[in-house]
Amino acid sequence: MTTPPEPGQHFYSIIKYLYIKEIEMKIVLTQEQVKRIIQENIEELNYQSLQDDENLQDLRDSIDKNKLVSVAFVKKDGNVKHMLIRKSLSSYVGSEREKTDAQRNVEMNHDLKKVVDVNAYKREIKRLRAEAPEANDAEVKQMAAKMAWRSINLRNVLGFMVGGRFIDLRDENEIMDRYGEAVHGQLTKSMIGAMQAQAPVNDNPEPEAEVNETIYDNVKLRKLTMRSTWDFNPKHQGWTIDKVMEYAPKSLLWAYLCMEKITFVDEILEMLKEKYDGLELIEKPGVDKEQYNELDNQSNPWSKFTYPELKQINAAKRANGQRVPRSLLATMDRKKSFYLKDKHDADFEYTNVDSKATMQAKNQGKIP
Numbered sequence: 001m002t003t004p005p006e007p008g009q010h011f012y013s014i015i016k017y018l019y020i021k022e023i024e025m026k027i028v029l030t031q032e033q034v035k036r037i038i039q040e041n042i043e044e045l046n047y048q049s050l051q052d053d054e055n056l057q058d059l060r061d062s063i064d065k066n067k068l069v070s071v072a073f074v075k076k077d078g079n080v081k082h083m084l085i086r087k088s089l090s091s092y093v094g095s096e097r098e099k100t101d102a103q104r105n106v107e108m109n110h111d112l113k114k115v116v117d118v119n120a121y122k123r124e125i126k127r128l129r130a131e132a133p134e135a136n137d138a139e140v141k142q143m144a145a146k147m148a149w150r151s152i153n154l155r156n157v158l159g160f161m162v163g164g165r166f167i168d169l170r171d172e173n174e175i176m177d178r179y180g181e182a183v184h185g186q187l188t189k190s191m192i193g194a195m196q197a198q199a200p201v202n203d204n205p206e207p208e209a210e211v212n213e214t215i216y217d218n219v220k221l222r223k224l225t226m227r228s229t230w231d232f233n234p235k236h237q238g239w240t241i242d243k244v245m246e247y248a249p250k251s252l253l254w255a256y257l258c259m260e261k262i263t264f265v266d267e268i269l270e271m272l273k274e275k276y277d278g279l280e281l282i283e284k285p286g287v288d289k290e291q292y293n294e295l296d297n298q299s300n301p302w303s304k305f306t307y308p309e310l311k312q313i314n315a316a317k318r319a320n321g322q323r324v325p326r327s328l329l330a331t332m333d334r335k336k337s338f339y340l341k342d343k344h345d346a347d348f349e350y351t352n353v354d355s356k357a358t359m360q361a362k363n364q365g366k367i368p
Contacts, residue, residue: 045154045169046111055167062162063087067246068118068271070161072187073152074179080158080186083150084270085115091138092116092145111154118274121148125277158184159191161267163242164226166194190267193225221285225265232259241268249275250299257292260285302331307339 050056062069066087075081107114124144128135158175160167166187170176176184187195226242232255236244244251245268253272255262263284264272273279276295282288297303302310302325310332317324 045157045172047108047113047154050113050154058162058165059160059167067163068274070188070190070267070270071115071152072158072191074156074158074175074183078179078183080183082188083115083152084118084274085150085152086118087115089116089121089141089145089148091141093142112151113154114149114151116145116148117150118148119270120150121145122274122277124148158187161188161191161194164194164265164267166191168195188266190225190265193265197225197227221261221263223263223265224268226268232262245271250296253279253295254292257282257288257295260287300327300331302328305331307332307335310335 050060059069064087069085070082071085072080072082102109106112121144124147125140128140128143132140155173156175157169157173159169170184224241226240226245228241230236230239230241230244230251236248236251241252241264249272252264252268253276256264256269256272261284263269269281273281276299278298279295280288280291282291305313310328314324314328314332
């Protein structure tokens, strides 16, 4: 006897099983019966599969670590929404009231996932600051955090972008059958790019331009993804962009704004905009070092001090046995070179000032 396929087994295994059973039992199945059997063996995305499915391990890991994840899903009105999400916000303060069983189990009972809409959070902060500029920053963030929570119906998800990889769930959730081709195809550029990168390699590919590189007026532009390798300086040599984003996001900001021929996929640019409030995207190829310096000053508390002041702060901390932050030392090293150059230029100008005797001789016309 033929062993029936397990739930969730590959589509072609199911078809093979049905074919053998037809021969053994001399039965004929209608197209509708075959379709129903196939649907019963393909598991859709729900609360339980989000917790248990081994194919979603990367997604669970990213959510648990509170990393940024992109999702595309169908809203109640039938339109597709693309959202940058994370698990929680440190500024959020939940209600102290005891929850009912229905409230505690709402995600499990309705196949929902509650997440933070990162861009909604940023928009709310800007709105609150504009309306009440005198408000405390911590209170503004706390109020914005309450307005940023969203519930995603897992059965309506098209897919997730996790660390540069697209997890396609359109077949599992029957998006084509339920909503049609127009909705089925509404993915972001980075999702489509990830799908193309994950596609099986053609043994006889046609000659084509290098992926993620575009020619603009004879200038080659590199567009990096989460899985691209950092190779611009020795500090993070060999790291993936995903790792640089996690441990040294300012390096990516520097690469984008200060390196003419480097840019990133939309997913990474959205993450940078989330980390650096006020970042404005620029035309590439191109640079905007002034914007980088402004954003660097916002995120670096030591940038407002001069080199002599930083030296004094460093000496005072060491004398008191306090830890000297690495960011202080890095800022001091960077400002030292500018300080010495300015001092050298000033000394040069001073030593080249005419003496009193020379000025008198010039005034009397004795020397030109």
